[in-house]
Each structure stands twice: as structure tokens, then as C-alpha cells.
Amino acid sequence: MTGERFDVAVVGAGILGLAHAYQWARRGARVVVFERGDRATGASIRNFGMLWPIGQPPGPSYDLARRSLECWHTVLRAIGGWHAQTGSLHLAYEADEAAVLAEFARDVANDRHECALVGAAAALARSPLINPEGLRAALWSPIETCVDPREVVARLPGWLRQTFDVRFCFGCAVTAYDHPRVHAGGKEFIADQLAVCPGDDVRTLYPDAMAANGLIPCKLQMMRSAPCPELRLGPMLAAGLTLRHYRAFEACASLAQLVQRLDRDLPAYGRYGIHVMAAQNGAGEITIGDSHEYGPALAPFDETLIDDLILSYLRTFVVAPQLRIASRWHGTYIKHPTAAYTVVEPAPHVVVVTGVGGAGMTLSFGLADKVVGERAGA
Ligand SMILES: Cc1cc2nc3c(=O)[nH]c(=O)nc-3n(C[C@H](O)[C@H](O)[C@H](O)COP(=O)(O)OP(=O)(O)OC[C@H]3O[C@@H](n4cnc5c(N)ncnc54)[C@H](O)[C@@H]3O)c2cc1C
Numbered sequence: 249m250t251g252e253r254f255d256v257a258v259v260g261a262g263i264l265g266l267a268h269a270y271q272w273a274r275r276g277a278r279v280v281v282f283e284r285g286d287r288a289t290g291a292s293i294r295n296f297g298m299l300w301p302i303g304q305p306p307g308p309s310y311d312l313a314r315r316s317l318e319c320w321h322t323v324l325r326a327i328g329g330w331h332a333q334t335g336s337l338h339l340a341y342e343a344d345e346a347a348v349l350a351e352f353a354r355d356v357a358n359d360r361h362e363c364a365l366v367g368a369a370a371a372l373a374r375s376p377l378i379n380p381e382g383l384r385a386a387l388w389s390p391i392e393t394c395v396d397p398r399e400v401v402a403r404l405p406g407w408l409r410q411t412f413d414v415r416f417c418f419g420c421a422v423t424a425y426d427h428p429r430v431h432a433g434g435k436e437f438i439a440d441q442l443a444v445c446p447g448d449d450v451r452t453l454y455p456d457a458m459a460a461n462g463l464i465p466c467k468l469q470m471m472r473s474a475p476c477p478e479l480r481l482g483p484m485l486a487a488g489l490t491l492r493h494y495r496a497f498e499a500c501a502s503l504a505q506l507v508q509r510l511d512r513d514l515p516a517y518g519r520y521g522i523h524v525m526a527a528q529n530g531a532g533e534i535t536i537g538d539s540h541e542y543g544p545a546l547a548p549f550d551e552t553l554i555d556d557l558i559l560s561y562l563r564t565f566v567v568a569p570q571l572r573i574a575s576r577w578h579g580t581y582i583k584h585p586t587a588a589y590t591v592v593e594p595a596p597h598v599v600v601v602t603g604v605g606g607a608g609m610t611l612s613f614g615l616a617d618k619v620v621g622e623r624a625g626a
Contacts, residue, residue, distance in 0.1 A: 250436065251429065251430075251435065251436040251437045251438045252280070252415075252437050252438065253278075253437075253438040253439075254277075254278045254279060254280040254415070254437065254438065254439045254440075255272070255277040255278045255279065255439065255440050255441065256268075256269075256272045256277050256278075256279045256280075256439060256440070256441045256442075256443060257279075257280050257281075257282065257422070257425075257430045257432075257437060257439035257441070257442050257443070258272070258279060258280070258281045258282070258442075258443045258444075258445060259282050259422045259442065259443070259444040259445060259446055259453065260281075260282075260283060260288075260444070260445040260446050260447060261281050261282075261283035261285075261287070261288045261401075261405060261416065261418070262288045262290050262291065262292035262401070262445060262447050262608075263292040263397075263400075263401060263608060263609055263612040264292075264445035264447075264601055264602070264604065264608060264612050264615070264616065265281055265283070265288075265443075265445035266281070266292075266401065266404045266405070266408065266612075267319075267612040267613045267615070267616035267617075268443045268445055268601065268616045268619065268620060269281050269408055269414050270323065270404075270408060270412075270613070270616065271613070271616040271617050271619075271620035271621075272443070272620050272624070273408060273411075273412035273413075273414050274412065275620065275624045277624070278413070279408075279412070279414045279415070280414070280415040280416075280417065280430075280437060280439065281405070281408075281414060281415070281416050281417070282417045282420045282421070282422045282430070282432045282433075283416070283417070283418050283419075283420065284419070284420065284421035284422075285418065285419070286418050286419050287401075287402065287418060288401050290447045290448070290579070290580075291447055291448070291579045291580065291581045291608060292397060292401050292447075292608070292609070293397050293398045293401050293402075294397070294468075294470065294577060294578070294579030295397050295470075295579065295608075295609055296394075296397075296470075296484075296525060296527045296535050296537060296538075297394050297395040297396055297397040297400070297527060297529065297535070297609065298336075298392060298394060298484055298525070298527055298609065298610070299316070299317055299320055299392060299393040299394070299395065299609060299610050300313075300336065300392050300484075300607065300609075300610045301313035301314055301316075301317055301389075301391060301392065301610060302336055302338075302361075302363060302387075302389045302391075302392060302494075302496060303493075303494035303495070303496050303606075303607060303610070304494075304495065304496055304588070304607065304610070304611075305495045305496050305498065305499065306356060306357065306358050306360075306361070306496070306499070309495070309588045309611075310358075310360065310361075310496075311360065312588070312611055312614045312615060312618065313607070313610050313611055313614060314360060314391075314614075315614040315617060315618075316610060316611050316612060316613045316614025316615065316617075317391065317393065317610075317614075318614075319613030319614060319617055320393065320395075320612075320613050321393070323404075323613065324393075324395065324400075326407065326411070327400070327403050327404060327407045328403075329396070329399050329400065329403055330395075330396055330399065330529065330530030331393060331394065331395045331396070331400075332393065332394050332530070333390070333391065333392075333393045333394075334392065334393070334394050334481075334482060334483045334484055334527075334528075335374075335388065335389055335390040335391065335392055335483040335484075336387075336388075336389045336392035336483050336484045336485075336486065337371055337374060337375065337378070337386045337387070337388055337389075337483045337484075337485055337486070338386060338387040338486045338487065338490060338491065339371065339378065339383060339386050339485065339486070339487045339488075339565050340383075340384045340385045340386060340387075340487075340488065341379075341382045341383060341384060341487065341488065341564065341565065342384070342488060342506075342509070343384070344488075344502065344505045344506040344509055345384070345487070345488040345491060345506060346384040346385045347502040347505070347506075348491050348497055348500045348502045348503050348506055349365055349385055349386070349387045349491075350365055350385070351500040351501065351502045352387065352496070352497055352499075352500050353365040353387060355499075355500075356496070356497075356499045356500060361389070362389060362390055362391055363387055363388060363389035363390075364387075364388055365385055365386075365387055365388075366385065366386050366387075366388045367385060367386075368380065368383040368384065368385065368386070370386070370388070371383060371385075371386035371388065374388070374482050374483055375480075375481055375482035375483055375485065376480060376482070377479060377480070377481050377482070377485075377566050377567060377568050378485070378565060378566065378567070379563075379564065379565050379566060379567045383565075388483070392483070392484055394484055394527050394528070394529065395609070396529045396530060396531075397609065417432065417433065419433070420432050420433035421433065421452070422442075422444075422452075422453065423452070423453075424453075425439075425442045425453070425595070425597075425598060427440075427442075427595070427596060427597045427598075428440055428597070430442065440597065441597050441598070441599075441623070442597060442598045442599070443599055443601065443619075443620075444598065444599070444600040444601070444602075445600075445601050445602065446600070446602060447581065447582075447602065448465055448580050448581055448582045448602075450463060450582065450600075450602065453600070454592070454594035454595070454598070454600060456594075457592055457594035457600070458592065458594070458600065458602075461584065461590050461592060461603070462584060462585060463582040463583065463584055463590060463602070463603050464542050464543070464582060464583055464584075464585060465542070465543065465544060465546055465580060465581075465582050466521075466540050466541065466542050466546075466580060466581055466582070466583055466605070466606075467539075467540075467541045467546040467547070467578055467579075467580050468537060468538040468539055468540055468541075468578060468579050468580070468581075468606075469537065469538060469539045469550050469551070469554045469555060469558070469576070469577075469578045470535065470536070470537035470538050470576070470577055470578065470579065471535075471536045471537065471555060471558070471559070471573045471575065471576050472533050472534070472535050472536070472573070472574060472575045472576075473533055473534040473535075473536070473571050473572060473573055473574055474533065474572045474573075474574040475531050475532040475533050476532050476533070476534065476568070476570065476571060476572075477531075477532030478532075479528075479532070479534070479568055479570070479571070480528070481526060481527070481528040481534060481566075484525065484526065484527040485525065485526045485527075485565065485566065486523070486524070486525045487524060487561070487564065487565045488506065488510070489510065489514075489517055489522065489523035489524055489561065490523045490524070490525060491503065491506060492506065492507050492510060492523070493521075493523040493540075516553075516557055517557060517561065520539045520540070520541060520551075520554050520557065521539055521540025521541060521542070522538070522539045522540070522554065522557055522558055522561070523538070524536070524537070524538075524558055524561045524562050524565075525537065525538070526562065526566060533574070534568075534571060536558060536559070536562055536573075537558065538558070539554045539557075539558065540606075546580065550576060550577075550578050555573075555576060559573070581604070581605055581606065581608065582602060582603055582605070583603055583604070583605030583606070584603045584605070587603065588604070588605075588607065588611065589601065589602075589603055589604045589611060589615055590602055590603030591619060599619060599623070601615065601616070601619055
């Protein structure tokens with residue numbers, strides 16, 4: 249057989265592919281990563297950079313997110329660059345929002361959570377940008393961590409190359425795997441295992457196996473402000489709409505009343521799947537989003553109306569009149585209707601890992617640790 253030899257070939261240099269490369273390489277495997285683009289430009293560079301365990305339902309998903317966060321901190325310390333454990337605040341301005349937060353802190357959070365219900369004064373002390381008008385309560389969690397996704401996804405390949413001798417082939421699409429032959433970019437490579445982390449491209453490799461998984465595409469609109477280092481956001485912020493978005497809050501009986509009010513009073517937000525969050529990076533830019541439009545026929549064009557709805561809701565909990573939007577974009581991912589991730593073995597020696605939806609940054613390193621640990625026996 250001709251072609252360079254590796255133990256593992258990883259498809260995709262988004263965060264899941266990079267995390268798999270790391271988890272294999274630190275266990276001693278010789279790894280090659282193939283990325284069809286000249287660099288990764290998918291969901292992994294289009295997100296908020298929120299490492300957000302608090303959004304996961306208590307139990308296996310939350311525990312996975314915590315494990316992932318530990319791995320993230322190890323990696324972030326090693327690669328350098330900006331990141332900040334800012335923590336998170338969910339803000340409640342309405343009685344039904346405060347009820348959900350109180351129920352979550354009292355009955356749903358377990359002893360692994362470090363969150364607490366706090367009063368308005370304590371929340372305002374953490375972030376000078378929070379709107380004090382009508383603030384009733386907040387859920388404070390100290391562990392959520394913010395990274396700059398564009399920076400971290402750009403830095404990781406160089407660090408993996410230098411530290412573990414991981415080989416990267418950019419501009420090189422994998423078109424087939426015929427164990428142990430990897431067909432990529434018109435060449436042949438040899439790899440004993442294939443880890444496919446294709447993001448939302450489930451049509452190039454193993455399309456039949458992937459079609460059977462019920463994965464749903466989703467489009468999200470996002471914005472980023474011009475640098476405003478004079479404004480200090482502090483913790484990453486979320487408010488009432490977010491409580492119906494993350495599965496963490498599903499176990500709260502009080503959520504039904506909140507959802508009823510949101511459906512009645514803010515139907516456009518439901519129509520476009522909008523919930524609003526904000527995070528500030530090291531350059532002082534504030535990332536704001538997002539909407540969720542689902543289905544196979546996602547429009548390539550962005551809607552100004554959606555951005556306007558996001559900004560209008562943002563102004564209910566953030567006071568920053570000088571904030572100017574400098575860039576707008578959208579991203580896409582695929583998600584499973586109920587499961588936190590999708591792991592499929594469509595052929596011997598092959599694993600496909602995708603369907604991490606809106607929590608791919610959060611879960612990436614923990615999920616890769618689990619998938620690789622199960623296969624490497626460590
Ligand atoms: C707007 C937005 C905001 C988000 N915010 C957050 C957040 O704050 N926190 C969080 O935890 N998650 C967030 N997410 C989710 C997270 O970004 C994604 O779940 C995650 O980035 C998915 O990573 P991935 O590696 O699976 O996919 P991708 O980033 O899409 O990477 C897949 C890569 O595989 C490559 N590829 C595919 N097929 C082939 C092939 N055959 N050969 C070679 N290369 C191939 C593609 O070119 C691509 O670069 C957000 C997502 C979006 C869109």
C-alpha cells in the first residue's frame with residue numbers, strides 16, 4: 249500500500265475535529281486532520297464562544313459539559329491567547345422569569361452546580377451594563393467561560409502540530425474511506441481509524457447512515473459590536489427568552505407559564521426562535537445573538553427584522569446606548585430533536601460525531617474525550 253500512514257484520520261478542523269485530534273494525539277496516536285477549506289469557516293468560528301454548562305440539563309449532559317470545561321481549561325492554558333471565566337447571569341424582569349430561576353436553583357440544580365439565585369443588587373454589582381429598571385432576580389453561575397472562537401480555532405492547529413506532531417491537510421476534502429485507505433484531495437493516505445466531524449455536511453461521507461438519524465439543520469443570525477473597551481459587560485448575560493431555549497430549564501414546572509406569556513406577548517420571537525445573549529471578548533467587542541430557523545430549506549439571506557428583534561430585546565436588559573454593530577453574519581449547525589449529540593458507526597473503523605447543535609463549543613472536548621476514550625481504552 250502506498251500513502252502516508254497514520255493511526256487516526258480526522259475529517260474536519262472545526263472544534264469537534266480539533267478536539268478529537270487532541271484526544272487521540274495526547275493518548276499517543278499518530279493523527280492527520282483533513283479540512284476541505286483553507287481554514288475552518290463553519291459554526292466553530294461563528295459562535296459566541298460561550299462554554300456554557302449551565303444550559304445543559306442536570307445529569308449526563310451537564311456532567312459531560314463540566315468534563316469538557318476541564319479539558320478546555322487545560323488546552324486554553326497551553327495554547328495561550330485570550331479567554332475569561334466571566335461566569336454567567338440569567339436576568340429576570342418578570343415574576344414568571346424569577347419563578348423559573350428560583351425553581352431551578354432550588355429543585356433542579358444539583359450538588360455539581362455552583363449556581364445561586366441572587367437579588368438585583370448582587371447582579372448589578374457584577375455588571376455595570378445591566379438595566380437596573382425592574383430587575384427582580386438573577387441566576388449567577390461562576391464557571392461559564394468565554395473564548396474567542398475565531399482565535400481559538402485558528403490557534404489550535406499550530407499548537408497540535410507543534411505539541412503532538414499532528415499533521416494538518418487544509419484545502420483537502422475527504423471523499424471516501426476504504427479501510428485503511430483515505431481518499432482525500434486526489435491522494436491516498438493510510439489510517440487505521442476514521443473520525444468524521446463534518447459539522448452540518450452529512451451528505452459527503454456516509455449519507456445513507458446519516459440520513460437515518462433525524463438531524464435537523466438550523467440557521468442562526470448573529471452580530472458583533474465595534475470594540476468598546478470602555479464598556480465592561482462582566483459575566484455573559486442572558487434573560488427571560490433564554491429560559492425556554494436551553495434544556496436545563498425544561499424540568500421547571502413554572503416554565504409553562506412563562507412560555508405561555510412569551511407566546512402571547514412576543515410571538516415574533518417564537519417564530520424566529522430568538523433568544524438573546526451577550527458576551528464580550530478581549531478586544532472589547534460584544535457578540536450578540538441569536539435566532540433559530542429550522543428545516544432543510546434555509547435561506548442564504550439574512551433578515552434585518554430578525555436583527556432588529558434581537559437588538560430590541562437586548563435593550564431590555566443591557567444599557568449601552570453607544571454600542572454600534574460592526575458586523576453581522578449567520579451560522580448553521582445540525583441538531584438532534586432530543587439527544588445532545590450524535591455518534592454513529594456507519595462502517596468498521598469509522599465513527600461520525602456531529603449533531604451537537606448549539607452546545608458544540610461547550611461539549612466538544614468532553615465529547616471527544618468520551619468517544620476516543622471508549623475506542624482507545626483509556
Ligand atoms: C451562531 C452560532 C452560535 C453558537 N454559539 C455557541 C456557543 O456560544 N457555545 C456553544 O457551546 N456552541 C455554540 N454554537 C454551536 C457550535 O458552534 C457548534 O456546535 C460547533 O461549532 C460544531 O462544530 P463542528 O466541528 O461539529 O462543526 P463545524 O464547525 O461546522 O466544522 C466542520 C468542519 O468539517 C469540514 N468538513 C466537512 N466535511 C468534510 C470533508 N468531507 N472533508 C474535509 N473537511 C470536511 C468543514 O469544512 C468544517 O470546517 C453556536 C453555533 C452557531 C452557528
